Amino acid sequence: MGAVLTVWRVSSGTDWRGHSLRTLLLALLGLGLVLGAPAGGQSCPATVVPLVQGLSNPRGLALGPDGALYLAEVGTPETGGRVSRLWPDGRWEVLLSGLPFFTHWTGETVGTTALALRRGDLYLLQGEGPGPLASALLRLPAGARTPEKVADLFAFFFAERYDPVTALQTNPTASPTVESNPFALLSDEATDQFFVVDSAANALVAVSPEGSITRLAVWPDNPVPTGLVRGPDGALLIALFSPFPFAPGSGRVDRLAPDGRLRPALTGLTMPIGLAVDRQGRLIVLEFAQGFQVASGFHPRSGRLLRLEGALRTVLADHLPYPTAVLAAPDGTFYLSLNGAFAPPGSGQVVRLIPCDRG
Template sequence: MLEKIAVAATAATLFTFSVAEAVQAASFTVLASGLDNPRKLAFGPDGALYVTEAGRGGSGPCLTSAEGVSCYGTTNAVTRIQNGVAERVLTGLPSTAFLNGDSGSGATDIAFDNAGNPFILLSWIGTPEQRASDSRFSPFGTLVRVDNLNSNPTFSTIADLEAFEVAQNPDGGEILSNPFSLLIEDNTAFLTDAAGNDALRVETNGSNLAVQSVFPPRFVPSPFGGPAFSMQSVPTSIARGPDGAIYVGELTGFPFPQGQARVYRINSNTNQPEVFATGFTNIIDIDFDLFGNLYVLQYAANSLLSPDRTGALLQVSPTGERQTLIMDGLIAPTGLAIDSNGNIYVSNNGLKAGLGQVIRISQVPEPSAALGLLAFGALGATSALLRQQNQHKSATKGIFF
């Protein structure tokens, strides 16, 4: 049976590409283990791989939500993996987590500017009122710069994303913010706010915080019968494509339908999101390799409505062909990175304290770089020519953080 990937050419027309039946062609090696709720990864200027750990919370103060009780601590960390050694190089950051340490919230992504300075995005599981209830919660929902990472690090708040959501509420829905993924290029930070349903941008000096794009809700059939649900986008990943455009992947909100998550391409002229590829489930991260292949990491391949947290890593070629590289062993994966040699790295067991991993995935040989980039260029040119209801919003962001 053939699956389909849809690539948008206009708002009314979709180009569809037949793709081969999914195969599992990869295996993995564990590079780091014992991590506390690992999240996203990035390569630093030193060539090392850095992974954010959301931490295991602590003794309080505590927050109560629909998902349970989460308590504050300073157990958040950043781990560096270099020359086969995994070492926590930054500790003591704010964290919240369930009483057993799972489902941590805190450092969710890391990126580096042109000068090699690391920036960390801190997620937030609560409401604006809860953040304001205790000064210890104030660092959550912000973008911070770390100076002197390897010796006496200091922190500077670059942007308060929670405050921006309160003041602007770009999607016009419930006022909630959960910063989730980060991209820095030419000293501009681009990020997604999963609970805010938008992408934002800000200069790395803290100036010009603004909306990059908003991802509107759409109606999907109810899995329970009856009226359709207004499903929120919940953008969880951001990457720069080979065509120079910004791409965003969505988790989707309740009812988390299988095959309904999308990858969007943000139109550089209008800043509007255009559907680039469809047919995914609960996207948690995306990235591109040097051949122009898109990689899509699914947090729960069988939907968040299922208790099964088996994830999946999919590869989409520049011509739209798709294959599932690996599912076995991926449990609640939360981050994806690809190095210059095409090696793939994933944060695994991303909701568990003490059980989190970073793994390296080996895969089948790639097509030639020239062929891949040529095909992607044609596809990108085609796209460039044409340009839950609120109650489920807080539940969605609370699932991870």
């Protein structure tokens, strides 16, 4: 990866793979990860434990039934992307490497963006780019070293765009340009299918294990869907990053009810990029940044992790450097991917966040 990979884990004493606890705290301070009281909302400062460092554009996370953490990296032009696994005892292994990598004209790096587990197989969501694996849902069977394509999202949207009836239904004012950049993936046991949000197509689709695709929702106002989770009431919740130029407070979460009705559920967010539900059924929202300027880009170290409970918004963490994924663990903690975009190669990391009031 062009950087030294460091795996951090807690031992019985104060030693962290050769580093004292004091050294670790100083390092966290340098990274801006010792979290104080944020501005706005109720504060619940969290403890952040680094798990893996030296990553390049880390994105999607998945937790196996055995406690192993799977993570995807978009990577670099030289290395491509990769998928790795971190075992609870600290063992680290690379499952896939050399996955397709693409740099968008905006400067965003695109590749493997999301992961999911289903019946022992690992599923990968590949973003836009050239090549046969781009804009696709891939499957890595247990024990295999080569992924196989399950569904081609670009082909689906291409066929939809050039079907005159479907095109008028989905976006009657759009140009004939076809775009597809899948970003979030949900393996849904209740319906035995996958749900995928595509940030470029501004659509939510369902994908069967055999690869058939069904469109569930489309947003003609280009809000850039990025996050996806099933709520405790059975509805699908979708994070909408917001249209360019990403004005503060213009992001939202939409709710797709089981009967197909799509409505805004939560407004006033700033660049929501990931969603989760904690073990008490509360919605967790990950915000990528708190501002954007055309000349300088996204505000650095301004990401936040929010917990929503009715009208109460609790800031669990702020000053996060370009967070790209959040995963809720059964023990009430969260895993985060940091420096997952617009960051130098090797600066990415995955951390474990422990809320101050974890029940």
